[in-house]
Amino acid sequence: MTPAQAVDSLVEFSAIPAALKPFDESGIWDPGMDPFPPSRAEAVRLARERGEGLGEKVRPAGSQRRLQPVVDKFFYSLAANSIETQRLGLWWANRMLATPRPLEEKLTLFWHGHFATGQNKTRDYRMMLRQNAMFRAQAAGDLRGLLVGILKDPGMLVYLDNGENVKTHPNENFGRELLELFTMGVGHYTEKDVREAARAFTGWTNDVLAFKFDADQHDFGSKTFLGRTGPFNGEDIIDIILQQPVTAEFVGGKVYKHFVREELSGPVRAGLGRTLRDTGYQLKPLLKQIFLSKDFYSPASHATQIKGPVHLVVSTYKKLGLTEVPTIPDFGRMTASLGQSLFDPPNVAGWAGGRTWITPSTLLQRGNLFRDVLFPDVKNFRPPDRALSATDRAVGERLARGMDITDATKESDATPNMTAESNMMVDRDEDYNTRYGGYKGYLMAFERTKTTPRRPASVDLTAMATAAGANTAEAVVDYFARRFLSVPLADKDRAVLIAFLRGKGATTESSLRELLYLVLSLPEYQLG
Amino acid sequence: MRACCSRSRRDFLVRGLYGIGIGAGLPLLLNRTSAALAAEALQGTSVEKHPERILVVVELSGGNDGLNTVVPYADPAYYRARPRLGIREAEVIKAAGGFGFHPAMVGFERLYKDGLLGIVHGCGYDHPSLSHFSSMGFWHTGVPNGGESLGWLGRLADRTYETSTQNVIVNLGNSQSLAVRSGSHSPLVFDDPARFRREGADDEKRALVEMSRPKGTTNPTLEFLASTAQNAAESSDFVRQATAGYRTPVDYGIGGGLAGNLQRVASLIASGMPTRLYYVTYQGNSFDTHVQQADLHSRLLMYTADAIRGFVEDMKRLGRDNEVAVMVFTEFGRRVEENGSLGTDHGTATPMFVIGKGVKGGFYGRHPSLTDLDDGNMRMTTDFRRVYATMIKEWLGYDDAASVLKGSFEPLGVFAS
Numbered sequence: 055m056t057p058a059q060a061v062d063s064l065v066e067f068s069a070i071p072a073a074l075k076p077f078d079e080s081g082i083w084d085p086g087m088d089p090f091p092p093s094r095a096e097a098v099r100l101a102r103e104r105g106e107g108l109g110e111k112v113r114p115a116g117s118q119r120r121l122q123p124v125v126d127k128f129f130y131s132l133a134a135n136s137i138e139t140q141r142l143g144l145w146w147a148n149r150m151l152a153t154p155r156p157l158e159e160k161l162t163l164f165w166h167g168h169f170a171t172g173q174n175k176t177r178d179y180r181m182m183l184r185q186n187a188m189f190r191a192q193a194a195g196d197l198r199g200l201l202v203g204i205l206k207d208p209g210m211l212v213y214l215d216n217g218e219n220v221k222t223h224p225n226e227n228f229g230r231e232l233l234e235l236f237t238m239g240v241g242h243y244t245e246k247d248v249r250e251a252a253r254a255f256t257g258w259t260n261d262v263l264a265f266k267f268d269a270d271q272h273d274f275g276s277k278t279f280l281g282r283t284g285p286f287n288g289e290d291i292i293d294i295i296l297q298q299p300v301t302a303e304f305v306g307g308k309v310y311k312h313f314v315r316e317e318l319s320g321p322v323r324a325g326l327g328r329t330l331r332d333t334g335y336q337l338k339p340l341l342k343q344i345f346l347s348k349d350f351y352s353p354a355s356h357a358t359q360i361k362g363p364v365h366l367v368v369s370t371y372k373k374l375g376l377t378e379v380p381t382i383p384d385f386g387r388m389t390a391s392l393g394q395s396l397f398d399p400p401n402v403a404g405w406a407g408g409r410t411w412i413t414p415s416t417l418l419q420r421g422n423l424f425r426d427v428l429f430p431d432v433k434n435f436r437p438p439d440r441a442l443s444a445t446d447r448a449v450g451e452r453l454a455r456g457m458d459i460t461d462a463t464k465e466s467d468a469t470p471n472m473t474a475e476s477n478m479m480v481d482r483d484e485d486y487n488t489r490y491g492g493y494k495g496y497l498m499a500f501e502r503t504k505t506t507p508r509r510p511a512s513v514d515l516t517a518m519a520t521a522a523g524a525n526t527a528e529a530v531v532d533y534f535a536r537r538f539l540s541v542p543l544a545d546k547d548r549a550v551l552i553a554f555l556r557g558k559g560a561t562t563e564s565s566l567r568e569l570l571y572l573v574l575s576l577p578e579y580q581l582g
Numbered sequence: 583m584r585a586c587c588s589r590s591r592r593d594f595l596v597r598g599l600y601g602i603g604i605g606a607g608l609p610l611l612l613n614r615t616s617a618a619l620a621a622e623a624l625q626g627t628s629v630e631k632h633p634e635r636i637l638v639v640v641e642l643s644g645g646n647d648g649l650n651t652v653v654p655y656a657d658p659a660y661y662r663a664r665p666r667l668g669i670r671e672a673e674v675i676k677a678a679g680g681f682g683f684h685p686a687m688v689g690f691e692r693l694y695k696d697g698l699l700g701i702v703h704g705c706g707y708d709h710p711s712l713s714h715f716s717s718m719g720f721w722h723t724g725v726p727n728g729g730e731s732l733g734w735l736g737r738l739a740d741r742t743y744e745t746s747t748q749n750v751i752v753n754l755g756n757s758q759s760l761a762v763r764s765g766s767h768s769p770l771v772f773d774d775p776a777r778f779r780r781e782g783a784d785d786e787k788r789a790l791v792e793m794s795r796p797k798g799t800t801n802p803t804l805e806f807l808a809s810t811a812q813n814a815a816e817s818s819d820f821v822r823q824a825t826a827g828y829r830t831p832v833d834y835g836i837g838g839g840l841a842g843n844l845q846r847v848a849s850l851i852a853s854g855m856p857t858r859l860y861y862v863t864y865q866g867n868s869f870d871t872h873v874q875q876a877d878l879h880s881r882l883l884m885y886t887a888d889a890i891r892g893f894v895e896d897m898k899r900l901g902r903d904n905e906v907a908v909m910v911f912t913e914f915g916r917r918v919e920e921n922g923s924l925g926t927d928h929g930t931a932t933p934m935f936v937i938g939k940g941v942k943g944g945f946y947g948r949h950p951s952l953t954d955l956d957d958g959n960m961r962m963t964t965d966f967r968r969v970y971a972t973m974i975k976e977w978l979g980y981d982d983a984a985s986v987l988k989g990s991f992e993p994l995g996v997f998a999s
Contacts, residue, residue, distance in 0.1 A: 095877040174866070215872040215923060223922025227872045230713065230928070240716050245957065248712070358803045391777060393756045400756075401867040403715055409806060410757045414814035415772035417807065421790070422781040474835030474888035475688040476881075541804065547793045554789045571782065572789055577797070577807035 061345045065194065065338050067155035074152060077145045077183055080503045082134040084109045088262045090131060090177060097128045098486065119459075121486040129495025130502075131177070137439045137503045138179040140386045143396035144506065146186065147379045150368045157341075161193035162186065163364065164312050166396070167404035169204045169236060171213040173397045180263055181209035182397045197305060197335035201236070201292050208260035214402065217259040221273035224252040229291075231402050237295045239304045243280060250277040254286045296335060303327030309337075310344055315355045316408050322349065357541045359582040360411050363392035370424060370574065371511070373538055375518070380511035382435045383426040391423070392416050412580070421575025428567040430510035437508055440500055442493070449493040463489040515566040527555040530566065534573045541578050631979030638847055638860040638893075639735065639761065640840070640910045642886065644869030645714065647879060648915035648932035649952075651687070652701055656680025659952035667876060667920040677701075679945060686880040689835070689887030690935075697943035698894060700936040700996045702969055704950040706962025710914065712928040714867065718913040722760035724967055724987050734970055735859050736764030738986045742978075743767065743858070749817055752850065753861040754843040762861050768813045770857075775825040775846060778818045791815045824853030832899060834892030837885020840864045844893040852900050858978070869912060873925040886910075894937060907938035907977050907997075909969065917958050931962035934969050940977065940997045947994070967991040 086109025
C-alpha cells in the first residue's frame with residue numbers, strides 16, 4: 055500500500071463496515087419530568103403552584119413534608135442522569151476500542167472537545183447521546199453541517215443558555231462562544247458583532263430533545279454583523295462566518311494541533327485554511343493533506359504529543375490485546391482522575407490538552423492506574439455507579455438505626471457558632487428535607503439504572519512474551535519497550551528495567567506485570 | 583526547568599528536609615521541627631521583609647456578579663437595572679457607605695465585623711475583554727492585552743526565590759493555572775492529595791524514582807515530562823502525609839471544591855510546608871450565571887464565604903493568622919442590567935477581597951457609577967494590579983513589585999505596616 059492509499063483508507067472510513075452495539079439505555083425519564091427545572095428551588099416553587107411536579111403529586115395539605123416526593127424525584131433525576139452518563143462513557147470507550155474505523159471515533163472525540171458540552175449543565179444524558187451521534191455522523195463531513203448541527207443541538211442550546219435567548223433581552227453566551235471558540239478565535243470580531251450575532255440566534259431554542267424555532271422570540275430586525283447588514287437569522291450568521299478566511303485557518307489549525315503538534319507556523323496555517331476554503335469546508339481533503347504532509351512525519355512532530363487520558367487508557371487496552379474495556383478499575387473514574395471525563399468537559403473551551411494534562415499528581419496517577427489494571431483489587435472495588443457519598447451513607451446508617459428523618463439528616467455536630475451557613479441551610483427541615491431527598495434520590499437511581507457488569511482485564515503477558523520469542527530479561531524488556539513506547543528507551547533506563555526483572559528471580563506472570571507497570575509509568579509512555 | 587548548579591548551604595538544608603529525605607513515615611512532630619528549621623534556613627537570605635508570610639489566592643471562575651455580591655443598595659440605579667434580580671434592601675447584610683453583602687454571605691459578614699475583610703471596589707483594567715478565557719488570562723498574567731506567557735505569581739516566585747527552593751508555589755487543582763506558570767519554578771499541582779502517590783512495592787518505586795529524571799534528549803516534551811516526574815517523586819510523600827493527618831473542628835461549609843481545597847491549604851500550612859504562594863480555584867466556570875441566577879448565585883456565594891471564613895478561623899486556631907492573607911478575584915463582573923433569562927451577561931469591573939489579620943478592614947477605592955456606563959458596562963475605578971501590588975509589597979514585603987507586574991502600580995494601604 056502506498057502512503058496515499060493508506061491515508062485514503064484511514065480517512066474514507068465510511069467504506070469500512072462497522073456493526074457496533076448501540077447504547078443500551080436504562081430508561082430513566084418518566085412522564086412529567088420534562089422540561090426539567092433549572093434548580094431544586096424552582097422545582098419546589100412550581101410544585102407548590104401546581105400541586106405536582108416531575109410526575110409526582112404533592113402530599114395533601116397538613117401532611118408532613120408535603121413536597122418531599124418532588125424533591126426526591128429531583129435528586130433522583132440528577133443522580134440517574136449522572137449514572138447513565140457514566141454508562142454512556144463506558145459504551146463509547148468500548149466503541150473506541152472495538153471500532154474498525156479508528157479515525158471516526160478520534161474525530162468524534164475531537165469535536166466533542168471543540169464544541170464542548172457537559173452533562174453537569176444539561177443534566178440529561180439523552181442530549182449527550184444525541185449530540186454524540188451527530189458528531190459521529192458529521193465527523194469527517196463538512197464544517198457547515200457540523201456548525202448547523204451543533205447550533206441546533208438541544209444539548210448545546212441548553213449548555214450555552216440559548217433556550218433563554220429572547221429578543222427583548224438577548225443572551226450573548228452562545229453568540230460569543232460561537233465566534234471565540236468554535237469558528238474565528240478572539241481578536242477577529244468586535245463586541246458589537248457578538249451582540250448582533252446573539253440577536254440573530256434569538257428564538258433558537260429546544261423543546262426538550264428537539265430543536266425549536268420560536269418565531270415570537272426571534273428578532274427579525276436588521277443586524278450588522280462582520281461588516282454586513284441584513285435581517286440575518288442564525289444560519290445567515292454561520293454563512294457569514296464561513297466567508298471569513300480566518301475561520302478556515304482557525305479550525306484547520308486546531309485539527310492540525312490535535313493530530314500533529316502544538317506548534318503551527320503561519321504558512322502551514324494559511325495552507326490548511328486555503329484547503330478548507332477551496333473545498334467548501336470539506337474535512338476529508340484537510341485530513342488527507344495533514345496526514346500526507348512532510349510535517350506529519352518530521353522529527354519535530356514525532357512523539358511530541360502528550361496522549362489525552364481517554365486516548366491513553368483506550369490505546370493501552372488495545373496494546374494489551376483486550377477486546378473489551380475492563381470495568382475494574384472503572385474507566386470513567388480512571389480518566390476523570392487524569393482530568394478528562396467524557397461528556398463532562400471542564401468548560402465550553404473543552405480540554406486544553408497538551409502539557410496541561412500533566413501535573414506532578416496526574417503524572418503519578420497515569421502510572422498508578424495501570425497498576426490497578428494489572429493488579430486489580432476486586433475485593434475492595436466499589437463501583438462508582440452504586441456508591442453513596444459519605445454524607446448520604448451516614449444518613450442511611452442513621453435511618454437504619456431507627457432515627458427519624460429529622461435527626462438522621464442533621465449533619466453538623468459542630469457548635470452553632472462554628473457551623474457554616476450552608477450546613478444550617480441544608481439542615482432546615484420544613485415542607486421537605488433536602489438532605490433526605492439527596493439520599494433517597496440516589497437509592498431510586500440505583501434501582502432504575504442498569505448495572506454495569508464488573509470484571510477486571512484478562513491479561514496474559516507470559517503468553518505475549520512467549521509468542522514474541524522473548525525468553526531473557528533483556529529480550530522481554532526490549533519487547534515491552536518496542537510494543538508500548540513510541541520513543542527508544544534510554545540505555546540507563548533499560549538497564550534499570552533489566553536489573554529489576556532479574557532481581558525478581560524467576561520470570562513469572564506477576565513479575566512481568568510489575569515490569570510492565572514500570573514501563574507504562576515512564577515519562578516516555580505519555581508520548582503519542 | 584530545574585537549575586542544576588549553585589547550591590548554597592541553605593538550599594542544601596531546605597532540599598534535604600523537604601526533598602526526598604523527609605518522605606517516609608516521619609512523625610508529624612518531627613516534620614514540624616524540620617519545618618521550623620527550614621523556615622529558619624530561609625531567613626536572612628530572602629529579598630523580602632516578611633519571609634514567613636503566606637499568600638493564598640482564591641479564583642472564582644466564570645465571572646462573579648459583583649453587584650449582587652457587594653450590593654450598592656443605596657443606589658436607585660441598581661434597582662432600575664435589576665428589577666427582578668436586585669437584592670432587596672431589607673435582605674442585604676449592611677456594611678457601610680450604602681454597601682452590603684448578599685444575604686447568603688454570612689461568612690463574610692463575620693469577617694467584616696471582625697475587621698478582617700477589605701473590599702476593593704470596581705477592579706478591572708483598560709480595554710476590558712468580555713471573553714472568559716482572554717480576561718482570565720489577563721488576570722492570570724497581570725498583563726492585560728499583553729501576550730505575556732508567565733503568570734504573575736510565577737514571575738513573583740522567579741524574582742524572590744532561588745530556583746532550588748522547592749514548592750514555593752502550590753496550586754490545588756486538576757491542571758496548572760496560568761497564574762502560577764513560572765520561568766524557573768515548578769509549581770506543585772495536585773488535586774486529591776490522597777492519590778498523590780506512587781503505588782507499588784518498594785523495588786518498583788525505587789526503579790521509578792531512578793527513571794524519573796531529566797533524560798538529556800532534544801525532545802522538549804519528554805524533558806518536560808521527566809522533570810515533572812522528578813518533582814512528583816520528591817514532593818508527593820510529604821504532601822500526602824501532611825494532608826491525611828489533618829483534623830480540624832472548624833466547619834468550612836459544604837462547598838465541595840473550595841471548602842475542601844482551602845482545608846488542604848490549611849493542612850499544608852499546619853505541617854510546615856515552606857510554600858509561600860497557594861492558588862485555589864472555585865472551578866468549572868461556576869460563576870457564569872447567564873440564566874436563572876438567583877438560587878445558584880446565592881449558593882455559590884454562601885459556599886465561598888463559608889469556606890473562606892472557615893479557613894481564616896482555622897488559621898486563628900493554629901495561631902498562624904498573623905502569617906496568612908487571602909486575596910479573592912474573578913475574571914470580570916457582570917453587565918449592570920439583568921438579561922431576559924433572570925441572569926446576567928459578561929461585564930467588567932468587579933470587587934476584589936483581601937482577608938486576614940493584617941488587613942485594615944473596610945472599603946477601598948470608589949464604586950463605579952451605575953449610570954455613566956460604557957456600552958452597558960461599568961467603568962473600572964481601580965486597576966486590579968494595584969491589589970496585586972498591595973499583596974506583593976505591603977503583604978509579602980517585596981518592594982520591586984513593578985518589575986513583577988511590568989509596570990508601576992500604587993498599593994492601596996490595605997495592610998497595617
